[in-house]
Amino acid sequence: MLYTQLVGYDAIPTKILPSIKKGGKVSSQLLYFWHVMRISRITGVILILLFANITSAVAQDTWSLQRCVDYALQNNLQVKQQVVQKRLAELTLQQSRLNLIPGLNGSMNGGYTDGRSPSPQTNTYVNQSYFSSNASLNMQGSIFNWFSKANTIAANRFDVESNSFLLEKARNDLAFNVATAFLQILLNNEQVKVNEVQVKLTSSNLENTKKLVIAGSVPESNQADLEAQLASDSTSLVTAQNNVILSILQMKAYLNLGFDIPFQPDIPENIFSLPMARLDEMAPEMVYSAAQTNYPLVKSDELKIQSATKAYKATRAQMYPSLGINGAMYTTYANNFFTLAGKPIPFNDQVSNNLQKQIGLGLSIPIFGGWQARTATSKAKVNIYSQQLVRDLDNQKLKQDIYTAHANAVAALQKYNASTTGVMAAQKSYDFATKRFNLGLMNTIDYITTQSKLFRAQIDKVSAQYDYIFKMKLLEYYRDQKISL
Structure with a gap:
């Protein structure tokens, strides 16, 4: 006990305080079992050992x-x-x-049309009902943007290192x-x-x-x-x-x-x-x-x-200004497309015939x-x-x-x-x-x-x-x- 290390047991007047001895400490629980219950010596030893084991187990945690x-x-x-x-x-x-x-996006659309619309054969408006669909792929990428993205990456990398030190x-x-x-x-x-x-x-x-x-x-x-x-x-x-x-x-x-x-x-x-x-x-x-x-x-x-x-x-x-590249692919299908013989044009043929491809460069100039x-x-x-x-x-x-x-x-x-x-x-x-x-x-x-x-x-x-x-x-x-x- 730190108090006794600092003061020493001699500082405690045993004449005034006879309950304090110049020796080891005695558990109050053991004294209770020994004196109050009047247990036998052998039984007391067993309880002492059991109590010591329990105390040791608790003290380990x-x-x-x-x-x-x-x-x-x-x-x-x-x-x-x-x-x-x-x-x-x-x-x-x-x-x-x-x-x-570069970013790549695809889209597909389909719809049903009923009423006057251009005829694929005569290119005149007629009353008709048909189903049509289209699909496209679009690509956009940056070629040169005055190192804006490179500096953004560098800034974010420094943020990661900064957060590492904060952690x-x-x-x-x-x-x-x-x-x-x-x-x-x-x-x-x-x-x-x-x-x-x-x-x-x-x-x-x-x-x-x-x-x-x-x-x-x-x-x-x-x-x-x-x-x-x-x-x-x-x-x-x-x-x-x-x-x-x-x-x-x-x-x-x-x-x-x-x-x-x-x-x-x-x-x-x-x-x-x-x-x-x-x-x-x-x-x-x-x-x-x-x-x-x-x-x-x-x-x-x-x-x-x-x-x-x-x-x-x-x-x-x-x-x-920034320079970018873009590209696209586009195709359509409709069930009101027919051959000269009057037969419907197959889906694969329409997709192939209507396929359009595009690639280009774009210069973006901020003005106001x-x-x-x-x-x-x-x-x-x-x-x-x-x-x-x-x-x-x-x-x-x-x-x-x-x-x-x-x-x-x-x-x-x-x-x-x-x-x-x-x-x-x-x-x-x-x-x-x-x-x-x-x-x-x-x-x-x-x-x-x-x-x-x-x-x-x-x-x-x-x-x-x-x-x-x-x-x-x-x-x-x-x-x-x-x-x-």
């Missing part, structure tokens, strides 16, 4: 940080959204490449957020442990005081003071336990894990022995320089500028279209400048965030050093207060105040340690785009 990160990368909804955006960009690129292939950023951000949530869960669990010890200590003091009140050694007001302190400590414990629940809910949101599914973090042996860079090795300018190379958003912004530049060239090309092409070109040029501003703003924010993170890391280290000194001073004050209280030289209110100061100092130290770890991991994240615990 724990969530390490790596498992959380891996699961989140596969299931997080925001990452899935970014995957969809990348896929849409890939489809747009694919379509722009397919646009280089990488989403994954890196998720890994960092999961690590932060994991640290928060560990911190909240440690605060629960500290509050549990405080509740047990106050409860033990209350039981001891009740005996002294009955014996007439201390006034009844001492008991009332301790009862009020126990209520306050219990409230703090409930708050700490609720904070654990809230931090686990936040983790489940990152994981996209069902809120009804149990979540048990795999707590490292000693979170404070994690390897971390030294603060003097994390100068803000050095971290920012590394981030310029590694940060995916920086790379994405540069690619967006290149995409906007190519899109501008593609739009500008639409103001110039409401200035739409010029306006689109101007917008595309402004968009380049807009993307450059986005890049500059992102770089400015990145630099500000790094300097802020470094300043916070410095403050967190100073706060941790101060809290360490505070715990030592509070512990010494509490030890003296315990001796005076046992000798009846200190009233309950003053003793409770001293005890509360010690526990507050211990909680502040634990919080300061976690805060320092978080701030250093944030600097490492900006520098390397990696997070590990």
